[in-house]
Every structure is written in structure tokens, then in C-alpha cells.
Amino acid sequence: MRILIFLTALATALAQRTPSISWIQKEQVVDIGSSFELQCSVQYAQDYPVLWVKRGTGDTQDLPISTGPTLIVRSSRYALRHDSGSSTYILQIKDIQESDGGEYMCQVILGINNRISASTNLLVRRPPVISDNSTRNVVVSEGDPVNLECYAGGMPQPNITWRRENNAILPTGGSIARGNKLQILKIRKEDRGTYYCIADNGVGRGARRNVNVEVEFAPVVKATRPHVYQALQYDMDLECHVEAYPPAAIRWILKQESLVNNQHYRVSQFATADEYTDTTLRVLSIEKRQFGNYSCVANNKLGQSHAVVQLIESITPVCPPACDNLNFSGDASRTVTSPALAALALVAAVFHRI
Numbered sequence: 001m002r003i004l005i006f007l008t009a010l011a012t013a014l015a016q017r018t019p020s021i022s023w024i025q026k027e028q029v030v031d032i033g034s035s036f037e038l039q040c041s042v043q044y045a046q047d048y049p050v051l052w053v054k055r056g057t058g059d060t061q062d063l064p065i066s067t068g069p070t071l072i073v074r075s076s077r078y079a080l081r082h083d084s085g086s087s088t089y090i091l092q093i094k095d096i097q098e099s100d101g102g103e104y105m106c107q108v109i110l111g112i113n114n115r116i117s118a119s120t121n122l123l124v125r126r127p128p129v130i131s132d133n134s135t136r137n138v139v140v141s142e143g144d145p146v147n148l149e150c151y152a153g154g155m156p157q158p159n160i161t162w163r164r165e166n167n168a169i170l171p172t173g174g175s176i177a178r179g180n181k182l183q184i185l186k187i188r189k190e191d192r193g194t195y196y197c198i199a200d201n202g203v204g205r206g207a208r209r210n211v212n213v214e215v216e217f218a219p220v221v222k223a224t225r226p227h228v229y230q231a232l233q234y235d236m237d238l239e240c241h242v243e244a245y246p247p248a249a250i251r252w253i254l255k256q257e258s259l260v261n262n263q264h265y266r267v268s269q270f271a272t273a274d275e276y277t278d279t280t281l282r283v284l285s286i287e288k289r290q291f292g293n294y295s296c297v298a299n300n301k302l303g304q305s306h307a308v309v310q311l312i313e314s315i316t317p318v319c320p321p322a323c324d325n326l327n328f329s330g331d332a333s334r335t336v337t338s339p340a341l342a343a344l345a346l347v348a349a350v351f352h353r354i
């Protein structure tokens, strides 16, 4: 019995001499500019150095901050307290900066190759920053699969969401999608436009990147009016609307002949946006052979398309544009370019004299 008590006492005495770390602060998330205390409680460590060490990351080395009650690093932002009652070493950090984030280690050095340690993380809140490896702009062909990717740093780890300009519906459905990747299996030309990658972690206002998605597609050509009527000797406009990306080369064709600007035709084009062009063919002072089927042909590297405008002879002139160079408000001195109207004017003048 006596021996047992003796052994127990001896064991206790031996145990008392073995230092240990009984408690260390849990991982904490703090704001930039705030203050914070890191606490580490040790037992039976009076005879040993107790250190606070900031762990290095990658290219930086471990940095011992304090030993026992003494700061090693001189910084007005660090202060040290020792609560001898609970044998707690308290490292206070004021005006927290982003670089203060990281792993802090409480260490008791028992010998050259003998140390005990415990560590905790200090996480400093940071607003999201979208990483450079996120998709910027993409140019794809209609029908292609498209992968938009977006990554962001920040503390805590930001959530990524996708939206489209004007809250348009995403090709994947709905107006909002979550996750780093937005995968479009087969892009349509209607899916082109600006996409937003939004990173949010509750710190600050979040970050946004605009991702421009250009979809190249073969031309789509429509005749504004497929049948137009005009009388002989008058001018008439034929119009086509072309949708294409990249912009298409546009030609007007009559009887297999490409039409160019001359005394019979005037071709004009007006781009209303990157991918929309209106083209007008003005047929000047129409002759009999100019009635017929005109094609407006558009082609780009993805293909070719056309529409037909039929110019049909009418008895009476159609305004506009027939009246463009006439003035019915009574200016008799005006020259009338159309022979038909000139004849009319002549008849009128003759009647006037009678």
C-alpha cells in the first residue's frame, strides 16, 4: 500500500515536470483594422522558453514573435501579456493588416530536437478579387460548346454566381447560376452578349467581371419587302436586312450579275450594330430590263445566305422614292428629272396656256 502511494506520488511528480500546451485559441476570422488576442495556455513550462511563432508560407520563413514575456519582433502593433494564474501567454495584435493572416504557433522548447507546439489560424477578412485565370472574352462559332470559368480569392472564400446583361435568361436556364463554371453545351447566336461573373463573400461590395461572348454565325438575310412595285422611269429602293458575325460581305445580284454603283444602281449599306447591316439597292430611272428578281447575298467565313426582292412593274409611280426629286407644292421653275413627269408638266403647262 505504501509502495503504491509512493509510486503514484512519483508519477505525479514526473508528470508535473513534463510541460504541455493545454489550450490554444481556436481559428478566428477578423476584420482589417481590428484588434485581436491570440492565447496559449501551457502547463509546467516555467523552466522552458514559450514562443509565439508566425508560420511561413511558401517563400517566407517562420518568424518568432516572442519568447516568454519578451517580444522579439519590434512592432507597435504587437503587445504581450502573461497571465500567470492560468499560465497563459497572450499575443495582442492591433490594427490588423491583411499580412497578419496566417498560422500562429505556440511552442515550448524542451531541447534542441524536442519541442511541443500547437497552432491556430488567424483569417483576415478580405473582399473578393477575381483571379486572372478567369475567362475574359471568348469568340466561338454557333453550335460550339462554351466553358466560362471564374475564380476569386477573398476571405472567406467567395461564392461565384453568373448572370447576363439585362438579366437575360442564361443558356443553361434561369437568370442566375452558381459555381465556378458556366457550361454551355451548344451555343446559339441568341446567347451572345455580356455575361457577369460575380464574386461575393459578404465583405465589401463584391467583385464583378464582364465576360464578352461573341458568337460567330453564318449570315441570316431577310428582304424587308420581298415584292416592290414601281413604274418605268422611276427610282426604287430594294432593302435587305443582314444578321451576321463576323460582318458579312454583301452583294446585290440581278440575272447572275453583281451590281455596282453606276448610272443605273446605287448600293448603300448601313451597319446598325456589329452584327446587323441594312443594305439598300436603289434602282435608278427603271428600264424594262431592270424588272425582275434581285438577290441580296451575304457571306462570311461561316457561310452564305441570300434573300430575293422582286421588282414588279406598276402603272402608277410609287412614293417614296419616286417623289423624292419632285415638288408638288407648286414650284414651277423646278426641273423635273423624270421624262414621264416632264411630259405631265408639259401637258399641264399647255393646258395652262389654253
Ligand SMILES: *[C@@H]1O[C@H](CO)[C@@H](O)[C@H](O)[C@H]1NC(C)=O
Binding pocket: 131, 132, 133, 134, 151, 153
Ligand atoms: C485560378 O487561380 C486561383 C488563384 O488565383 C487558383 O486558386 C485556382 O485554382 C486557379 N484555377 C484554375 C482552374 O487554374
Ligand SMILES: *[C@@H]1O[C@H](CO)[C@@H](O)[C@H](O)[C@H]1NC(C)=O
Binding pocket: 156, 157, 158, 159, 200, 201, 202
Ligand atoms: C455561399 O453561399 C451559401 C449558400 O447560399 C451560403 O450559405 C454561404 O454563406 C455563402 N458564402 C459566402 C462567403 O457568402
Ligand SMILES: *[C@@H]1O[C@H](CO)[C@@H](O)[C@H](O)[C@H]1NC(C)=O
Binding pocket: 291, 292, 293, 310
Ligand atoms: C421571280 O421569281 C418569281 C417567284 O419566285 C417568279 O414567279 C418570277 O417568274 C421570277 N421573275 C423573273 C423575271 O425571273
Ligand SMILES: *[C@@H]1O[C@H](CO)[C@@H](O)[C@H](O)[C@H]1NC(C)=O
Binding pocket: 324, 326, 327, 328, 329, 331
Ligand atoms: C418643295 O418646295 C418647297 C416650297 O417651294 C420647299 O420649301 C421645299 O424645300 C421643296 N422640297 C424639295 C424636296 O425640293
